[in-house]
Amino acid sequence: MSETNGTPMLEASGLRSGYHGVNVLKDISFEVGNEVFTVLGANGAGKTTLLATLARLIPSTAGSISFLGDDVTRIPAFETAARGMGYVPQERGVFPDLTVMENLTVGGMIGERSREERIEEVVELFPDLGNLGNQVAGTLSGGESRMVACGRALMQDPALLLLDEPTAGLSPLYVDMFFEKITEIHQDKGVGIILAEQNATKALEVADRVMVLSLGEAFAVMDAANLTTDQLKEGYRI
Ligand SMILES: Nc1ncnc2c1ncn2[C@@H]1O[C@H](COP(=O)(O)OP(=O)(O)O)[C@@H](O)[C@H]1O
Ligand SMILES: [Mg+2]
Incomplete structure (x- = not known):
């Protein structure tokens, strides 16, 4: 099985x-x-x-x-x-000196769909990220930075x-x-x-x-x- x-x-x-x-x-x-x-x-x-x-x-x-x-x-x-293949490591999944939106944008360098569209989808999945866009990722709580790390990987439109x-x-x-x-x-x-x-x-x-x-x-x-x-x-x- x-x-x-x-x-x-x-x-x-x-x-x-x-x-x-x-x-x-x-x-x-x-x-x-x-x-x-x-x-x-x-x-x-x-x-x-x-x-x-x-x-x-x-x-x-x-x-x-x-x-x-x-x-x-x-x-x-x-x-x-x-x-x-998207990968979210156990620790340090974000660029601490970049803002939340910059972190997501880095993930969106790959792929053909528009970055704006993908950011919209990530924010739909993790609505909290919408309000944190300009915050520097190094200052986020543990849960918030996990969302950013996951969102950044999703920006790459992974199959897995x-x-x-x-x-x-x-x-x-x-x-x-x-x-x-x-x-x-x-x-x-x-x-x-x-x-x-x-x-x-x-x-x-x-x-x-x-x-x-x-x-x-x-x-x-x-x-x-x-x-x-x-x-x-x-x-x-x-
Ligand atoms: N960078 C490293 N250098 C040497 N040994 C390591 C390193 N990272 C993990 N290990 C060892 O590899 C084994 C598996 O660790 P790890 O894959 O982190 O397990 P898990 O994620 O299941 O907790 C452990 O014995 C750990 O001590
Ligand atoms: Mg582990």
Whole structure:
């Protein structure tokens, strides 16, 4: 039941990567279709390493990545956005010295649709950003800067959006809002999502399929509805 419906957007096969010769990801294989694909795992499991490897910010040492039918295993990181992969890092997703509107505009450098149209859509999704346009991003609250980071990635009109723990450290109100937006981005805009999360309860509510990472290994890849609490606990090693 872990097969995607239709052609996968992204396929990782035997993927390995890490830091300074230390392997973190151990032969990870999975496919992501146009769906909400959630990567769960305890702190240190390798979620951030996986997303950064997919976005080509960390070199893979083995295996392959294909995206929208192309082999992207060795492409430079700056090409990923132009090819339709949006990436929102766990931290520092904004240019702190630029205003909110300038941050969004930077995202809009890629693509053919008018920037104004795209800014309008981002503000429709995150209405708070409409009032913060001239504020310098470095002075925003945690929740506000997450919205800017996400909005900037959406300005690139991505086919697939990689979100690394977008709700970590946010107040419960923002957490609920963000999970609603994730569903909206997928359902209304047709964007595929890879969501790295520690918050299993919330993430499983929005996920179509789930991969549990456990010490850098894919412990389970399956329909989110089929994941049992026991499997989750085992994957989290608790
Ligand atoms: N820049 C880095 N240099 C060396 N080791 C790192 C670096 N970033 C992460 N690691 C290690 O890689 C492993 C996975 O980390 P990470 O991908 O951040 O996990 P997660 O996002 O699931 O919390 C951890 O053991 C962590 O200590
Ligand atoms: Mg992380």
